[in-house]
Amino acid sequence: MTDKAKGPASYFPSIEGKYGKPIAEWQALIRARQPAKHMEMVRFLKDEHGMGHGHANALVAATLVEGRD
Known part of the structure; x- marks a missing residue:
């Protein structure tokens, strides 16, 4: 039985398909903009x-949550 992604990660397959970059690349762009606020990164x-x-x-939400671990 495979577990389906939940929360923000459930968007990842469609993000990769629609925007053509792996999630890791998007997350690197987001991390490079820190300490910007959440909505500033969304706007970017x-x-x-x-x-x-x-x-x-x-x-942005998934990336910021990872950074708290």
Whole structure:
């Protein structure tokens, strides 16, 4: 039985397919912008990379959560 991704990670397959970069590359871009605020990073992905709000928000949220571990 395979576990389905939950939360922000559930967007990852469609993000990779739609925007053509692996998640690791997107997360590196987000980390490079720290300590910017969450919504500043979402805006960056939307404005500079044409990403939709839901996808950008999911990527930023997942990346920031990883950084807290």
